[in-house]
Amino acid sequence: xxxxxxxxxxxxxxxxxxxxxxxxxxxxxxxxxxxxxxxxxxxxxxxxxxxxxxxxxxxxxxxxxxxxxxxxxxxxxxxxxxxxxxxxxxxxxxxxxxxxxxxxxxxxxxxxxxxxxxxxxxxxxxxxxxxxxxxxxxxxxxxxxxxxxxxxxxxxxxxxxxxxxxxxxxxxxxxxxxxxxxxxxxxxxxxxxxxxxxxxxxxxxxxxxxxxxxxxxxxxxxxxxxxxxxxxxxxxxxxxxxxxxxxxxxxxxxxxxxxxxxxxxxxxxxxxxxxxxxxxxxxxxxxxxxxxxxxxxxxxxxxxxxxxxxxxxxxxxxxxxxxxxxxxxxxxxxxxxxxxxxxxxxxxxxxxxxxxxxxxxxxxxxxxxxxxxxxxxxxxxxxxxxxxxxxxxxxxxxxxxxxxxxxxxxxxxxxxxxxxxxxxxxxxxxxxx
Numbered sequence: 001x002x003x004x005x006x007x008x009x010x011x012x013x014x015x016x017x018x019x020x021x022x023x024x025x026x027x028x029x030x031x032x033x034x035x036x037x038x039x040x041x042x043x044x045x046x047x048x049x050x051x052x053x054x055x056x057x058x059x060x061x062x063x064x065x066x067x068x069x070x071x072x073x074x075x076x077x078x079x080x081x082x083x084x085x086x087x088x089x090x091x092x093x094x095x096x097x098x099x100x101x102x103x104x105x106x107x108x109x110x111x112x113x114x115x116x117x118x119x120x121x122x123x124x125x126x127x128x129x130x131x132x133x134x135x136x137x138x139x140x141x142x143x144x145x146x147x148x149x150x151x152x153x154x155x156x157x158x159x160x161x162x163x164x165x166x167x168x169x170x171x172x173x174x175x176x177x178x179x180x181x182x183x184x185x186x187x188x189x190x191x192x193x194x195x196x197x198x199x200x201x202x203x204x205x206x207x208x209x210x211x212x213x214x215x216x217x218x219x220x221x222x223x224x225x226x227x228x229x230x231x232x233x234x235x236x237x238x239x240x241x242x243x244x245x246x247x248x249x250x251x252x253x254x255x256x257x258x259x260x261x262x263x264x265x266x267x268x269x270x271x272x273x274x275x276x277x278x279x280x281x282x283x284x285x286x287x288x289x290x291x292x293x294x295x296x297x298x299x300x301x302x303x304x305x306x307x308x309x310x311x312x313x314x315x316x317x318x319x320x321x322x323x324x325x326x327x328x329x330x331x332x333x334x335x336x337x338x339x340x341x342x343x344x345x346x347x348x349x350x351x352x353x354x355x356x357x358x359x360x361x362x363x364x365x366x367x368x369x370x371x372x373x374x375x376x377x378x379x380x381x382x383x384x385x386x387x388x389x390x391x392x393x394x395x396x397x398x399x400x401x402x403x404x405x406x407x408x409x410x411x412x413x414x415x416x417x418x419x420x421x422x423x424x425x426x427x428x429x430x431x432x433x
Contacts, residue, residue, distance in 0.1 A: 037117075040083055040124050051104075057082055059114075062124055065096040068138070068160065070168050071104030075181065078107070081114035085121040086137045094163065094193055097138030097203060100180050101168050102145050102210075110185035112219075112426045120190040132190045134226035134248055134274055139191040139203040142180040145173025146212035148234025149257030149292060149300040155210070157233070159193055159203035171209035176236045178212025185219045185427050192226025192248070202227040205247070211237040213260065221245065221428050224273060228288075232258040232304070239263075241423055245430060246270035246403075250288040251311065254333070257291070257300035264423065265309045266416040268430070269344065270403050271319040286311035286326040286345065287335075295331030295354060303334040303360075310415030312401040313344025315393040317370040319404070325350040326369065329360065337362040341396040341415035348373035348388065362386065366414065368394045403430060 043061035051071045057063045059081040066087040076098075078084070086096020098118075100106045110116040120136035141157060148155060153172045160169045183206075193203040205222030206229070208215075213236045221243035222229035229244035234256040242265040244251035251267035267286050276283045291302045311326045313319075326345035329335050330352035340362070342348050348369035351357050357376030365386040367373040373388035395401055398412035408430055410422045417423070 037083075037119075037123050040126070046087060051076055057084070059083075064121075065098055065138070068094045068097045068099060068163055070099045070101055071106065072101050072168065073103045075105040075107055076100070078116050080110040080116065080185070082110075082116050083124055084116070084118045085124050088121060094160070094203075095135070095138045097141065097160070097193065099141040099157075099160070099169065100143060102143050102170060102173075102178075105179065105181035106142070107182050108184070108186050109182055110427070112185060115185040115187050115219075115427045118186070118188045118191065123189075132224070134190050134224050135192045135194070136190040137188070138193045139205055139207060139225075140183075140188055141169075141203065141207045141209070142211045142215065142237075143169065143171040143209045144178035144180050144211040144215070144235060144237075145171070145175045146178045146210045146235040146237070147174060147176055147257060147300060148172040148210050149298040149302070150234075151298075155233070155256075157207060157209045159207070171211075172234060173210060176212050177214045178210070178235075179214030180208075180211050180237075182216040183218070183220050184216065186221075187427070187429060188220070188222045188225075189429075190224050190226075191222065194226065204228040204231045204253070206230050207233070208235055208237055209233040211235040213238060217242075219423075219427060222247070223429070223431070225249075226274070227276075228253045229267075231255070232260065234258050234300075236260050239265075241265070243424060243428055244268070246273035247284070248274040249276040249283065250285045252287045254287070254289045254302050254304045255292065257298065257302050259300070259303055259305070261305040261307070262309065263307050264416055264420060265306070266410070266424070267309075267311045268401070268403050268408070269313045269323065271314050271316075271322060272404070275322045282322055282324045284323045285328045286313070286342065288328045288330075289333040289335055290330055291332035291334075293331070297332060301332065301334055303336060305336045306340060307338040308416055308418045309337075309340045310396070310398070310401065310417070311340075311342045311345075312403075313393075315344060315402045315405055317346065320344055320346050320370050320393075326367070328352065329355045331355065335360045337365050339364045339415060339418045341366045342373075343368040343396060344393045344402065345369055346371045348375070350374060351376070366396050368396075
């Protein structure tokens with residue numbers, strides 16, 4: 001949750017983006033044709049307002065979200081291979097936000113060859129001269145009535161407090177088994193909405209507020225977001241096979257007593273993406289974690305359980321200075337890390353008081369930081385336990401994880417791929433702008 005957003009983007013980012021970018025994408029060989037924007041249907045159907053009966057979005061047309069669409073007391077099913085975009089609006093109105101409310105559900109199950117794709121309208125217009133920009137799509141928001149640590153059940157999800165009928169955006173409760181539905185083989189691209197840059201009130205690529213463990217989130221990629229890729233406000237939802245690519249702010253953000261598990265996840269930086277600032281300083285993290293905004297003590301403490309994750313920045317210390325920390329634990333938050341690798345940031349892990357390493361746990365942790373890996377005090381170093389290094393940037397056994405260095409190759413046996421070979425194949429897209 002950044003405090004100040006600065007849209008600072010290199011001219012090469014804007015000028016070289018094309019809808020058909022297979023030739024320009026150094027990593028495109030790892031993707032199948034089904035992951036490209038080819039074969040986009042000509043028919044466009046606009047959706048606005050509330051969805052209150054069971055509805056299916058079919059893959060024979062592009063679905064255009066106008067404003068904020070809420071699923072209330074119903075299930076929205078989205079077929080494999082379906083494209084969803086936002087309808088551009090003027091006057092500061094929200095652009096293409098899909099909200100699954102406490103009483104709604106989503107069933108978006110793509111396949112490795114035909115993922116469900118939420119993306120920029122500029123990539124679906126058939127015009128190679130138009131370019132995609134972070135914020136072209138508002139974002140996907142899941143809300144539920146699982147536990148949060150605020151003490152109330154009427155929390156309004158960040159980024160939508162300006163909308164009418166704010167009760168539709170409430171989250172939090174006591175139903176930790178809450179089920180918001182299924183997201184599987186889904187890509188969310190160029191998302192984000194800035195409601196108040198000064199206070200850091202924004203919509204992320206995928207936001208989960210009070211979402212329970214009955215929900216399934218598996219094989220989801222969020223790319224080129226205008227804020228965070230993934231943010232979890234409380235809740236108990238478990239997620240796996242997550243890919244965060246080139247967000248403006250944080251790759252993974254945890255707040256308000258989130259206690260679920262994240263298994264098999266990777267964060268990849270693109271030095272040419274936008275980079276958020278706070279007070280003129282870099283503010284983008286691989287993981288940012290708070291107990292709450294004030295760092296006050298609560299009965300329920302934010303403590304994600306993370307295993308098999310790789311956080312990959314850049315291979316240059318100069319480029320790494322565009323970011324803040326690989327992992328930032330603050331405001332009384334805690335974390336559990338197992339089989340986690342970190343590389344390509346100036347600081348590997350930053351423990352900000354009053355968060356203490358002694359309150360967290362870790363094993364099989366390998367951390368690189370150009371200037372400071374910051375392993376917890378007292379950590380014993382060595383193979384099979386934890387490892388740290390200052391220079392140079394290390395791939396931690398992965399063949400080539402640095403996006404800006406050429407074709408990505410995640411072959412290896414550490415972090416995100418410890419027990420499963422390259423699970424990012426075919427359904428992901430890493431676009432070289």
